[in-house]
Amino acid sequence: MKLPLKLNTIFARMLIFNMAMIIMATIIPQAVFFNFFTKTYDDNAKAYNTKNALEIRNYVDETVVEKVVNLPNVYFSQLQSNDDLVFPMENDIRNTPSRILTISQKIFNITSSMDFLDSIDVYYRAGEVLFINSNVHFIQDVETGNDYAFEWISKYRDAASERSWFVNETVKTGAERNVTAYKRNIPYNVSNQESKAIVVINIKQDFLNKFIKNMNLQQEEVMLIVNKEGEIVAHQDSSKIGASIADTALGRFVLQSEMSGNKDLKSEGELVTVSYVKSGYNDWKYVSVLSIESIHNKNRQMMLYILTLCIILLVVNLTMSFVFTKGAYQPFGVVLDRIRKLSAVFRGEENTLAQNEYQMLEGTIHNLAGNIHSLSEKLEANKPIIHHDAISRLILGKTNLDEVKDIERLAGLSFTGSYIFTFIIQIYSDTGLGYENRMLVNYSIVQELGMKREGLQVESISEDDRTIVGFVNFELLEDKKNICGQLQAAIESAVNTKFAFCIGGTYPRTGDAIFKSYKEAQECCKYMYFMPHKRIFAYEDLCVSPKHDLENPVKLLNRLEDAIRSGKDTDFSTLLDSIVEDLMTGFYHMDDGMYILNSIVSGIKKTLIGLDMNEWDTFGFDLREQMQEIGNIADFRMWMNDVFQVLCLKRQNTKKSMINNELEQKIITYIDENIYNNLSLENVSKALNISASYLSRNFRALIGMGFSEYLSEKKMQCAAKLLYESDRTVKEIASQLGYNSIQHFIKLFKERYVLTPKEYQKKMRGDIRDMKGDDAE
Numbered sequence: 165m166k167l168p169l170k171l172n173t174i175f176a177r178m179l180i181f182n183m184a185m186i187i188m189a190t191i192i193p194q195a196v197f198f199n200f201f202t203k204t205y206d207d208n209a210k211a212y213n214t215k216n217a218l219e220i221r222n223y224v225d226e227t228v229v230e231k232v233v234n235l236p237n238v239y240f241s242q243l244q245s246n247d248d249l250v251f252p253m254e255n256d257i258r259n260t261p262s263r264i265l266t267i268s269q270k271i272f273n274i275t276s277s278m279d280f281l282d283s284i285d286v287y288y289r290a291g292e293v294l295f296i297n298s299n300v301h302f303i304q305d306v307e308t309g310n311d312y313a314f315e316w317i318s319k320y321r322d323a324a325s326e327r328s329w330f331v332n333e334t335v336k337t338g339a340e341r342n343v344t345a346y347k348r349n350i351p352y353n354v355s356n357q358e359s360k361a362i363v364v365i366n367i368k369q370d371f372l373n374k375f376i377k378n379m380n381l382q383q384e385e386v387m388l389i390v391n392k393e394g395e396i397v398a399h400q401d402s403s404k405i406g407a408s409i410a411d412t413a414l415g416r417f418v419l420q421s422e423m424s425g426n427k428d429l430k431s432e433g434e435l436v437t438v439s440y441v442k443s444g445y446n447d448w449k450y451v452s453v454l455s456i457e458s459i460h461n462k463n464r465q466m467m468l469y470i471l472t473l474c475i476i477l478l479v480v481n482l483t484m485s486f487v488f489t490k491g492a493y494q495p496f497g498v499v500l501d502r503i504r505k506l507s508a509v510f511r512g513e514e515n516t517l518a519q520n521e522y523q524m525l526e527g528t529i530h531n532l533a534g535n536i537h538s539l540s541e542k543l544e545a546n547k548p549i550i551h552h553d554a555i556s557r558l559i560l561g562k563t564n565l566d567e568v569k570d571i572e573r574l575a576g577l578s579f580t581g582s583y584i585f586t587f588i589i590q591i592y593s594d595t596g597l598g599y600e601n602r603m604l605v606n607y608s609i610v611q612e613l614g615m616k617r618e619g620l621q622v623e624s625i626s627e628d629d630r631t632i633v634g635f636v637n638f639e640l641l642e643d644k645k646n647i648c649g650q651l652q653a654a655i656e657s658a659v660n661t662k663f664a665f666c667i668g669g670t671y672p673r674t675g676d677a678i679f680k681s682y683k684e685a686q687e688c689c690k691y692m693y694f695m696p697h698k699r700i701f702a703y704e705d706l707c708v709s710p711k712h713d714l715e716n717p718v719k720l721l722n723r724l725e726d727a728i729r730s731g732k733d734t735d736f737s738t739l740l741d742s743i744v745e746d747l748m749t750g751f752y753h754m755d756d757g758m759y760i761l762n763s764i765v766s767g768i769k770k771t772l773i774g775l776d777m778n779e780w781d782t783f784g785f786d787l788r789e790q791m792q793e794i795g796n797i798a799d800f801r802m803w804m805n806d807v808f809q810v811l812c813l814k815r816q817n818t819k820k821s822m823i824n825n826e827l828e829q830k831i832i833t834y835i836d837e838n839i840y841n842n843l844s845l846e847n848v849s850k851a852l853n854i855s856a857s858y859l860s861r862n863f864r865a866l867i868g869m870g871f872s873e874y875l876s877e878k879k880m881q882c883a884a885k886l887l888y889e890s891d892r893t894v895k896e897i898a899s900q901l902g903y904n905s906i907q908h909f910i911k912l913f914k915e916r917y918v919l920t921p922k923e924y925q926k927k928m929r930g931d932i933r934d935m936k937g938d939d940a941e
Contacts, residue, residue, distance in 0.1 A: 210426045210437055213426070213454050214439040216381075217424075217439045218450075219379070220389070220452075223375060224372065224450070228280050229445045229446060230445055232346050233446070234759060235365055237756070239270075240361065248267060248270050249270055249271075252267065252288040252291060252361070253288060253350065253361050255290055257288070258291045258293060264293070265888075267295060268295060268299070268300060269928070271284050271286060272927075280371040281367065281368065282335060282341065283335060283343075283366045284363065284365055284366070285366070286362070287316075287317075287321055287362040289359060289361065294313060294316065296313060303317065320347050320362055320364050321362055327349065329344070329345070329446055329448075330344065331391060331396070331406055332344070343368060344372065344397055346364070347363070348363050349361075369402070372389065372398035373398055373399065373405070376388075376398055376399070376400045385454045385455070386399070387400060387453075388404075388453070390409060391449075394408045394409045394410030396408075412431065413429050414431045417429060418438070418451055423683060424439075424440060424442065425439070425440055426438070428456065435455070436455050437453075438451065438452070445755065547576060550576075554577060555623050556625060558679070559634075564675050564676045564678075565584075565677060577623065578621065579673055580621065581619070581621060581638040581639045581673060582638075582639055583637070583639070583640075583641055583644075583670050583672060583673060584635055584670070584672075584673045585635065585667060585671070586634070586682040587633070587667050587685055588666040588689055589633075589665055589666075590663060591606065591631070591661060592661060599629055602629040603629050607626065608659060609654075610624050610626055611658070612654045612655070612657060612658040613654055613655070619640075620636065620637075620650075621637040622634060622636050623635055623637075641670065651665070652699065664692045664698070666686075666688035666692070667688065667702045668680070668681030669703045669704065681703075684703040689701070690754045691706050693757075693796050693797055694748055695750055696798050696799075698750075716746060717752070720739055720746070721763055721764065723735075727739055728768060728808070729774075729868055731811075731815055736805075737805055740804060744800070747761075757797075761800060765788065768808070768811065769787055771868075772811070790803075815865065827852070827866065828866045831848065831863070831866065835848065835878060843875060843902075845863075845871050859871075880916045882901060883897055883921065884917060884924065887925040887928065894910070909921070
């Protein structure tokens with residue numbers, strides 16, 4: 165007997181229902197689970213990658229790059245202590261062997277003081293003299309002599325720009341070795357032809373690679389440093405150093421973006437997640453690459469297994485449904501017949517049922533219309549939030565201009581101009597206003613900026629109670645200056661309080677133009693610290709224009725440190741004013757300015773250490789931490805004057821009496837004249853007619869170090885001089901200086917000059933013979 169048609173329909177529905185239940189119970193949960201697992205893993209991989217990139221950036225920047233970039237400022241600026249290295253910039257030293265020897269020794273000492281340096285090369289234009297790793301070459305002899313010196317001249321003097329980094333360079337003095345080189349003209353901002361000197365600092369390539377190798381990286385992880393051309397500066401695989409990634413998917417992502425980024429991409433046929441951050445001192449980018457191919461393959465394999473299981477269950481379900489339904493069709497058919505008979509009884513009520521169904525449908529449509537209207541009202545009420553979110557995402561680079569087209573109408577945005585730039589407004593509201601009142605100030609500025617202006621679209625939002633960010637879309641590039649003036653006038657009309665208006669660069673209205681301009685506006689904000697009385701900070705004026713060398717501030721800084729050590733508050737205040745006023749001109753790079761201010765704080769800290777004084781006991785706070793709380797350079801000046809006054813007062817209390825410069829000079833002169841005699845605190849005090857206890861208490865305050873430490877330093881200086889000027893043996897020199905143990909003398913000498921006395925003597929004698937040989941030729 166065949167099943168009735170309706171029974172067949174019920175059977176089909178039951179079968180489809182069972183299949184749907186199996187799909188919902190298996191395929192959908194596993195798809196959701198694996199998508200969630202994959203996303204969580206990817207997010208964790210990105211976070212881990214970013215942490216590693218930041219870790220290597222912080223270490224290399226602070227340990228190597230910062231010191232390398234500042235080295236010319238420290239040792240080749242116009243300071244009295246740098247006279248030996250600065251003198252040849254104006255004078256020909258070719259016929260002065262003693263000068264050449266001194267410079268060679270100075271370069272050697274600087275190189276030895278930093279374990280990451282391979283060598284330092286210096287070219288002096290005045291005398292056409294080149295020092296390569298402290299070995300001297302005369303340029304007139306280079307073309308027919310040393311091939312490496314000729315190569316050096318061609319690369320660094322004649323071709324390279326005034327400030328450049330070089331990857332995978334080969335140093336050919338002694339055993340050949342690979343270095344990363346930093347080239348810098350002296351003065352800072354002049355061309356090669358106008359420079360007085362050229363300094364090339366060679367960093368040991370192995371130093372950078374060793375740090376990466378010691379990071380305990382995962383097997384699938386790669387760390388590298390690349391420059392703006394895409395050349396690999398450092399890599400755990402040293403064979404890849406110098407290779408270019410510019411034409412790879414990895415290189416295109418890292419090089420086209422600016423400060424930092426995260427992305428999943430295919431690299432060498434493998435799915436990887438990439439994170440990078442930019443150096444704070446040069447154009448390097450620190451990149452971490454982690455393979456996620458294997459985990460994704462395992463996910464796909466597991467999903468395939470579960471899908472196969474689902475198909476098997478569906479086949480079983482189909483079979484069992486058919487068997488069970490076929491066996492039960494007769495009783496089920498009887499039930500259906502009785503249901504049909506009962507339906508005839510109620511057939512007279514069909515019209516009433518139809519009417520009820522119509523009323524239900526009408527009610528459903530009415531409710532649906534009401535819901536749509538309610539949603540429309542909610543959407544209208546939330547438009548400000550949508551508008552705020554859209555602007556925020558554009559500025560922070562989470563959405564670009566190409567993607568925002570789909571929500572322009574919804575967000576109330578309309579981009580019609582050809583160009584765009586971003587701005588940041590910092591409000592200096594009185595802290596006593598309270599949070600709500602400060603926000604009202606911000607809202608009034610946002611409202612004023614949002615007023616309609618012909619040919620101009622201004623969008624802005626309040627980032628916090630003191631900061632407003634926004635962008636301007638306009639048509640003609642030459643109108644930017646006038647537009648900025650309009651916006652400044654709008655801000656001034658909205659509030660009567662101090663503010664700073666930081667403006668990023670201008671870009672065509674495409675892609676991530678808003679985000680790029682925003683990052684530049686952030687750079688401008690950094691200069692607010694050094695120019696607290698200025699209102700408008702334009703990226704083109706501050707960050708693109710050439711910056712001055714630190715020669716003058718460093719010179720003032722050296723004198724300021726002398727004033728700190730001597731405790732002369734008048735000199736300190738005058739010199740501090742000169743430094744601050746110089747930095748407030750905006751002629752110096754922000755990083756260089758912060759270097760000078762940090763050096764001033766370091767001078768105070770060093771003086772405290774020299775006087776055996778503690779920061780917390782003296783001031784009640786840590787100087788470095790307190791400096792972070794200072795809002796601008798004018799406040800820094802007032803704070804530092806207060807700090808120095810406290811230091812002077814504490815020092816006077818420690819000394820218990822004023823100790824004049826005459827006594828200090830007498831001590832230094834007596835020790836210099838009697839360095840080969842048996843000096844002690846007692847016989848020095850006796851010669852100067854003061855008590856030994858008084859001298860002991862005040863020696864550190866006068867000289868800046870203890871008596872034994874100062875005497876040892878003076879003896880080491882004399883020993884070095886005797887080693888290269890006399891024919892005496894190490895034992896004779898040690899005995900002459902009062903050392904009974906030659907081993908103790910050698911240990912102290914090596915701690916001071918890195919070399920043993922014999923090694924030092926051989927090196928210096930060898931250099932002298934080389935120069936005499938050159939003169940004879």
